[in-house]
Amino acid sequence: MPPEAWVTALVSLEGMGPARLRALGASFGEPRSSWEQVVGGKVHRHPDMAAVMGQRPDRVAALWAADAALIDPAMFWQRHVDAGVGVVVHGGPAYPDLLAADPEPPVILFQLGDPDVVVGPRVAIVGTRDCTRYGHELAFELAGDLSAAGVSIVSGLALGIDSAAHAGAVEVDGAPPIAVVGSGLDVIYPRRNGPLWREVARRGVIWSEYPLGSAAAGWHFPARNRLIAALSDVVVVVESHATGGALLTVDEALQRDRTVMAVPGPVRSAASAGTNQLLADGPATTVARDASDVLAALGMAPGSRRRAAERRARPLPGDQSVLDAMGWQPVTTDHLLLRTGLTFPDLAGALNRLEGDGWVAQRGGWFERRAKPGA
Amino acid sequence: MLATITSATLLGVSGRVVRVEVHVSTGLPGFSIVGLPDASCRESRDRVRAALLTCNLRWPNKRVTVNLAPGGFRKGGSGLDLAIAMGLLVADEQVPLEVVHDIAFIGEMGLDGSIRPVPGILPMVDALDVATVVVPTASAIEAQLVERHQVRVADNITSLLATLIGDEPWPPLPAPEDLPPWPDPPDLADVRGQPTARYALEVAAAGGHHLLMSGPPGSGKTMLAQRIAGLLPELGHDAAMETTRVHSAAGVSLPPGGLVRRAPFRAPHHGASAVAIVGGGGSLVRPGEISVATNGVLFLDEMAEFRADVLDSLRQPLEEGVVRVARAASRVTFPARFLLVAAMNPCPCGDGGSPGGCRCSDRAMDRYARRLSGPLLDRFDLRVPVMRPDEGDVVGGSPGESTAVVAARVLAARTRACQRGVHANGELRGAALDEWAPLTPGSADRLKELLRQGRLSARGLQRIRRVALTIADLAGHDGPVAIDHVETALQLRCDPVSVTQRWAGRS
Numbered sequence: 001m002p003p004e005a006w007v008t009a010l011v012s013l014e015g016m017g018p019a020r021l022r023a024l025g026a027s028f029g030e031p032r033s034s035w036e037q038v039v040g041g042k043v044h045r046h047p048d049m050a051a052v053m054g055q056r057p058d059r060v061a062a063l064w065a066a067d068a069a070l071i072d073p074a075m076f077w078q079r080h081v082d083a084g085v086g087v088v089v090h091g092g093p094a095y096p097d098l099l100a101a102d103p104e105p106p107v108i109l110f111q112l113g114d115p116d117v118v119v120g121p122r123v124a125i126v127g128t129r130d131c132t133r134y135g136h137e138l139a140f141e142l143a144g145d146l147s148a149a150g151v152s153i154v155s156g157l158a159l160g161i162d163s164a165a166h167a168g169a170v171e172v173d174g175a176p177p178i179a180v181v182g183s184g185l186d187v188i189y190p191r192r193n194g195p196l197w198r199e200v201a202r203r204g205v206i207w208s209e210y211p212l213g214s215a216a217a218g219w220h221f222p223a224r225n226r227l228i229a230a231l232s233d234v235v236v237v238v239e240s241h242a243t244g245g246a247l248l249t250v251d252e253a254l255q256r257d258r259t260v261m262a263v264p265g266p267v268r269s270a271a272s273a274g275t276n277q278l279l280a281d282g283p284a285t286t287v288a289r290d291a292s293d294v295l296a297a298l299g300m301a302p303g304s305r306r307r308a309a310e311r312r313a314r315p316l317p318g319d320q321s322v323l324d325a326m327g328w329q330p331v332t333t334d335h336l337l338l339r340t341g342l343t344f345p346d347l348a349g350a351l352n353r354l355e356g357d358g359w360v361a362q363r364g365g366w367f368e369r370r371a372k373p374g375a
Numbered sequence: 376m377l378a379t380i381t382s383a384t385l386l387g388v389s390g391r392v393v394r395v396e397v398h399v400s401t402g403l404p405g406f407s408i409v410g411l412p413d414a415s416c417r418e419s420r421d422r423v424r425a426a427l428l429t430c431n432l433r434w435p436n437k438r439v440t441v442n443l444a445p446g447g448f449r450k451g452g453s454g455l456d457l458a459i460a461m462g463l464l465v466a467d468e469q470v471p472l473e474v475v476h477d478i479a480f481i482g483e484m485g486l487d488g489s490i491r492p493v494p495g496i497l498p499m500v501d502a503l504d505v506a507t508v509v510v511p512t513a514s515a516i517e518a519q520l521v522e523r524h525q526v527r528v529a530d531n532i533t534s535l536l537a538t539l540i541g542d543e544p545w546p547p548l549p550a551p552e553d554l555p556p557w558p559d560p561p562d563l564a565d566v567r568g569q570p571t572a573r574y575a576l577e578v579a580a581a582g583g584h585h586l587l588m589s590g591p592p593g594s595g596k597t598m599l600a601q602r603i604a605g606l607l608p609e610l611g612h613d614a615a616m617e618t619t620r621v622h623s624a625a626g627v628s629l630p631p632g633g634l635v636r637r638a639p640f641r642a643p644h645h646g647a648s649a650v651a652i653v654g655g656g657g658s659l660v661r662p663g664e665i666s667v668a669t670n671g672v673l674f675l676d677e678m679a680e681f682r683a684d685v686l687d688s689l690r691q692p693l694e695e696g697v698v699r700v701a702r703a704a705s706r707v708t709f710p711a712r713f714l715l716v717a718a719m720n721p722c723p724c725g726d727g728g729s730p731g732g733c734r735c736s737d738r739a740m741d742r743y744a745r746r747l748s749g750p751l752l753d754r755f756d757l758r759v760p761v762m763r764p765d766e767g768d769v770v771g772g773s774p775g776e777s778t779a780v781v782a783a784r785v786l787a788a789r790t791r792a793c794q795r796g797v798h799a800n801g802e803l804r805g806a807a808l809d810e811w812a813p814l815t816p817g818s819a820d821r822l823k824e825l826l827r828q829g830r831l832s833a834r835g836l837q838r839i840r841r842v843a844l845t846i847a848d849l850a851g852h853d854g855p856v857a858i859d860h861v862e863t864a865l866q867l868r869c870d871p872v873s874v875t876q877r878w879a880g881r882s
Binding site: 129130131132133158159190241270271330332333334335337338344345346347348349351352362363364365366368 | 568569570571572574589721730732733734735736737759760762764765846850858859860862863865866867869
């Protein structure tokens, strides 16, 4: 079996992170001998290992040995081969150059799709899962415009901004998208993203640090964010709460001297609190208003702006006044009833027509005005 | 000597006649009750003995056997105390047999000889076939609702005997006017802002459509729900009797006039067990909250916090309007035709109402969304988000319409529904719906379009049509249901924010 097979088996053990994997390699050499040591349950006797194994190295070693006894490395490897999952290890020939030079490179990477298609510049679009329509539209639009201009979009395939960005990227037939996920490549999380997940794998590449069958654990996501930052030339935060996970990606990006950009949002919107703070904090973050701002940061010529012709039917005069009363903030029927003075049935009729024609979008009783159809 | 006294016990919400036979004979002094008494019934012996001795009556130092006939079913409760005491006095020849002829006795005895009320007087009296019924004074109004018996009251056994064997007249029956009236239900005018939720309440009350409100904490969901009972019309005689029977059997206090005229409003806490909600409990099956709420409103606050099995046990009663509780020893059918109003937070953190406001993880949202089963959610015709009102509306805003104004419109809409042969449009099914709620071509096209897009199921279509009919009724609209009514119904049926509302890819 190739050395990758033994690393795959090692990385499937509970609590086996990159630091411990590296220490195993440094202590015992070949992955195969590392595996045999782990099965023996005595890895903590090596001083270099004990240093990275926490408070009770003996207990961790015993757990690994118990875990390892249940795994047949050959069968586990065959599972990856059958699933068509590519496996590359740090130092191997197929390992992406982008990550080889990183301060914290993954010891092993699993991939779906073709990594060689990624040749051009790369921009990460990240943000909150619970985004507003404003953030969703912008992420979708930005990703589409950048992708059309030949920029690969890097994101995490989570709900909200991540999905909007990849959906925008695959919508135009542009540069191949890149995804980094926090679960095994057969564990599609969240499940509803299945179609998008397959589309990204078909056109670009999905990377994961975790072998098949790994569930998406909470601690995977910060690690995933560091790879997103490492893979990108520019990180654009579209919407982030004041303490969002996207801000962790920003920290990782700044440590790697990547350009960080943020899309400004309404100051009253909780979903934009993090991005507005980034912009307020200072010079490290620049404003991303549209694709040309990002292209300028990449040193590329701003592409021709794609402006879709207005295809939507003009609203009736009465409906227009409802649209005017909405403004650009999310509103409920309560707000609209009080602002317009209409009766509920009249307002309901207007909103249904506006939604049908693509002027407004509804989510959980909140209405948001749509700048343009499509997203 | 042998004496037989007529009394009654309760099974579910109906009364059963019990003949209390007391036999006093020579033999080893003792006292036994046979005929399947339960624990509270068996304790009668001690209460009756103390009561008789306190009132200077003789306790026979003989062998006493009390039989509760028929012996085949279990008797529970303390309502047989008075009958046992009377039987004992007759059998011990302290009271002549003739004076208790054709009289039934119901009541619990205190150790001082007082006669105390018991739950279920109305159904018990209703089951009796005698001319005169003696009940505790507090239960007189309730007993008179049956209108078939001469109702007599007694405060304690001494005065009862003075009436039966002395020359005292029967004490006067208490008049309902003497009792303090119940406070009015809270008024809708107290609610500031919230025009959407107010309208949803009106539609729910007018059509008997189940309503789900979702909104962040402090948005006034509970306040709104408490006001829906006041919007419902006063109960008709049959409905009032049905509800009163259940209230009587469940021991819920009755209004001053005895008859429950006002639609009941029940709000069980979310810790309630399935038995507390649907009824049941051992051999003596008791009505649950859904039956107490019959012809009224059952309000489930924080619905997602109720146990899933409790919520799912509501499905069959919601469909049939009755709940059949079966136990090894008994099988009882309770009425359970209620308007279900539920409130919940949109997500575990509670702030998920507004876009971008939620801080819950996808997993937490998934778990939360799974707490409500699809079939149960499907039974809510009206699903509205409730938002925190604007500051300006809360402080100093003008009050909205009062309950009286809205209730008048609700009554008018319900009157139209009665002409269709149902209490409310929510009960219209299949063919009746086609007959009474035809669609204009425009609204039919709109619904077909939604069906084609998969945004509406066949069952959802029926519900939308029913709600649209109610909206048309409220507007005083005649003829086929127009597109505006359909669209309003659609607008009142928006799913609570949950993980399905977060965007995955293209929306």
